[in-house]
Amino acid sequence: MxxxxxxxxxxxxxxxxxxxxxxxxxxxxxxxxxxxxxxxxxxxxxxxxxxxxxxxxxxxxxxxxxxxxxxxxxxxxxxxxxxxxxxxxxxxxxxxxxxxxxxxxxxxxxxxxxxxxxxxxxxxxxxxxxxxxxxxxxxxxxxxxxxxxxxxxxxxxxxxxxxxxxxxxxxxxxxxxxxxxxxxxxxxxxxxxxxxxxQYAGGISSFVQYHNQNKEVLHKDPIYIEGIRDDVTVEIALQFNTGYSENLFSYANNVRTPEGGFHESGFKSAFTRTFNAYARSYDLLKNTKITLSGEDIREGMTAVISVKVPEPQFEGQTKQKLGNTEVEGIVQALVNEKLKAYLEENPNIAKKVIQKSIQAAQARDAARRAREVIRRKGILDSASMPGKLADCSERDPALCEAFLVEGDSAGGTAKQGRDRRFQAILPLKGKGINVAKARLDKILKNDQIIDIVTMLGTGIGQEDFTLEKLRYNKVIIMADADVDGAHIRTLLLTFFFRQMPQLVLEGHLYIAQPPLYQIRKGRRARYLQNDEQMNDYLLEASMESAKLTNSRITRYKGLAEMNADQLKDTTMNRESRILLQVKMEDAVEADRMFTLLMGDDVDPRRVFIEKYGSQVNLDLYGA
CATH class of the missing domain: 3.30.565.10 (Histidine kinase-like ATPase, C-terminal domain)
Known part of the structure; x- marks a missing residue:
């Protein structure tokens, strides 16, 4: 326990x-x-x-x-x-x-x-x-x-x-x-x-900057708040970026509190109150009918809250939530006092944050209207499944799995090769939307995203997502083993990481591993997953030249080049396939990598490609 x-x-x-x-x-x-x-x-x-x-x-x-x-x-x-x-x-x-x-x-x-x-x-x-x-x-x-x-x-x-x-x-x-x-x-x-x-001389300010690597920030140096009251030490660092995600990390006595607690609630209430008071006092909300919510103001915010409490009370033995009620008032008082002073001393930064918050509020309202339209049309209703979805007959989610397949052609082959009892197929056309560069209101207008959300049944976004409604135990991304396929996988992984992180955290997301090569000798076929396996095979075969006699080296450029039986045997059959489970063991590093690969800043991505590009097997056969 x-x-x-x-x-x-x-x-x-x-x-x-x-x-x-x-x-x-x-x-x-x-x-x-x-x-x-x-x-x-x-x-x-x-x-x-x-x-x-x-x-x-x-x-x-x-x-x-x-x-x-x-x-x-x-x-x-x-x-x-x-x-x-x-x-x-x-x-x-x-x-x-x-x-x-x-x-x-x-x-x-x-x-x-x-x-x-x-x-x-x-x-x-x-x-x-x-x-x-x-x-x-x-x-x-x-x-x-x-x-x-x-x-x-x-x-x-x-x-x-x-x-x-x-x-x-x-x-x-x-x-x-x-x-x-x-x-x-x-x-x-x-x-x-x-x-x-x-080792970090900057402490939690360096932590915030680490989180915001490769992101465009609204102000260079993080806002830093610290103080000691009634033997409770409080440290808070925060910085705003131009993105749309809120990243708030709270700790008590060096222990991560993912479920928050009174230190986090104290920060949020004082944070929202202080920014709204500043906006009203300087008439920054004129010509708008908007009331800024805490969610609006925290859009694009990365913050670390760290408190040290003499006698911490954690709810649950694994320390998921801080239960010391007195900490809430202490954090509120410090944030009210020191954040107000910071905004007064840095009006340009304050105005940038308020302006971004207004845009977030407008987008939130647009997303709300989009949800209402979607609900009214029944688009996300399980009774209105995507037309291209070939669903399975099994209704127990624990036994079901869904394949998100690149392209209509490969999707058709997968439908023929699937086990109809428990395997569902949804063909995806095109590369979809990069959710790292879009707010929820824009994401909800994308047909591919709507199809995926409807099929899964979970809803989308903080307000609507419910993991308990997931219709499939395994959600499997199946794309070509080439550069375009890798791009599509990355787009889908970015979507799930940003909009459905619980799906990843609970181990429901997988990546199929279609083979890159087929070696056929007579009626026997052998499948190789990658170039490394192919090189090993050629080295082995060169030792016994007879093995190459009457053999044929096929290189698949896409899933659609396989027939239904081949796709079933190599990629879909539970007894013979290889699935990679997507895990999020280091959430901070995952966030940094998705930002690097899918964000707006080009230079860090160029450096990354120059450093690691030689390790990637580029498919130039169809160029």
Missing amino acids: YIGSTGPTGLHHLIKELVDNSIDEITAGFGSVVEIILHADGSATVSDQGRGIPVGRHASGVSALQVVMTTLHAGGKFDGRASSGYKTAGGLHGVGASIVNALSEWIHVQVRQNGKVHQQKYARGIPLTKVEVVGVSEKTGTTTTFMPDSEVFETIYFSHDVLAERLREFAFLNRGIKIVFKDERRTEDGKERETRVF
């Missing part, structure tokens, strides 16, 4: 708990570097330069280290002693080390303290040794190495990207702290990984 699940989320929570403890030590003024290592054998190490877990005899008669490692709520930072040195902490109720111990096949803890290195070993939470002195050291700190228990977790493989995102957050949220991340495991193609170092 303390880590949330036995899946990947719970697994990564183990490292997070140990890093929380190390960050708490640094925040209290002890040390400045945390090192995380993923070892080739699957174990992980977290090491810091803090004071080290106490190793002296505890009142219970055993070492304090053993008490901390085996007893819930034994952490010194929660016992109320002034000597503990913690005013705020991210670790939850002192359970971190003991929970990691209990859920590990084995764990080794080394404490550097008073010139000595102390060590104790455990197996599934049970001490294997007493606390022993195993060396000398002039340094201080704690090093914990553990192997997750495969009998507890569904997987014990740590994701490099998931950890990188969390460690990067830690570094942004704690200005100046240095976090070193080493992954000793090789990449899938056998390469060694470089050590990554996260």
Whole structure:
């Protein structure tokens, strides 16, 4: 119950708990570097330069280290002693080390303290040794190495990207702290990984700028608000860009709060009130009949809210939402005071934001009217499915899958090759709309988008999207294995990422993998997915020249070049196909990449293509 699940989320929570403890030590003024290592054998190490877990005899008669490692709520930072040195902490109720111990096949803890290195070993939470002195050291700190228990977790493989995102957050949220991340495991193609170092002198202002990479911003420097009231520390950084998405990230004691809480609600209410008051006082809403909502003003805003609370109250053991009611008023007061002063001192920026907010309000009204027209015509009604949709007969969404197929011709072939019981086919004509450059009112006028939304049944946008209404468990993008197909996939991925992120987060989005080559010898056919497999085949065949005799090398330029049986066998049959599940392990990096590839700024995209273009196999056969 303390880590949330036995899946990947719970697994990564183990490292997070140990890093929380190390960050708490640094925040209290002890040390400045945390090192995380993923070892080739699957174990992980977290090491810091803090004071080290106490190793002296505890009142219970055993070492304090053993008490901390085996007893819930034994952490010194929660016992109320002034000597503990913690005013705020991210670790939850002192359970971190003991929970990691209990859920590990084995764990080794080394404490550097008073010139000595102390060590104790455990197996599934049970001490294997007493606390022993195993060396000398002039340094201080704690090093914990553990192997997750495969009998507890569904997987014990740590994701490099998931950890990188969390460690990067830690570094942004704690200005100046240095976090070193080493992954000793090789990449899938056998390469060694470089050590990554996260350290940001600008703190959360740098975090906001990182989010806004490759985006056109309305003002160069983020707006920064900070203050301490009633022992609650508040930091807020925000910056506006010309885009249409709102990106708000909130944290409490270095813990991400994706469900928000009173720190977030306090910010939003004060933010909306302050901007509206400024607009009214300077008559910036004249000649309009518009009332600016918080959603209007926050369009294009990237913001990070970080609060440090002495006694945080998180709703749920996995810390999804901050429940301290007193934080709301503290944040409101600071935002009212300091944001008002900023707007008064920077009228040009204030007017740019207000003008953009007015445009957002007008677009919101246009989107509302478009929805009303769509609803009135019954376009998004499940009873009015797209004319090109070949639906499946099964009505249990858990058993159904939908293919979004590039082109009418390939769509026709897919309809012939599908299993009509549970596979639905929607042919897509053209490349569709780049939603990264459009507001919802314009998106709702695109026929391709309307067809997709109608077929899925979920609705679209923050107000209407409901994942529970999804009609298919798997939504599969099936496009040609060439440059145009890649572009279409990217457009569709951008749409789902921007307008239906829950679909991606819950694991419903997939990419089909049609083969690029067919090798036929006599009546036997072999399919190869890419040029790499083709090169391997040719190398193998060159060793035995007889293999090439009477063989034929077909290169598919599109899905439509395959007949129905070939498309079924290679790409659609559940027993033989290859599907790639689209995951969002690093949401920040995903946002940055979609902005780079699909945004307005050309120069970063040109640099990216120049750097990585040589790694792409361009299809020039049909040029």
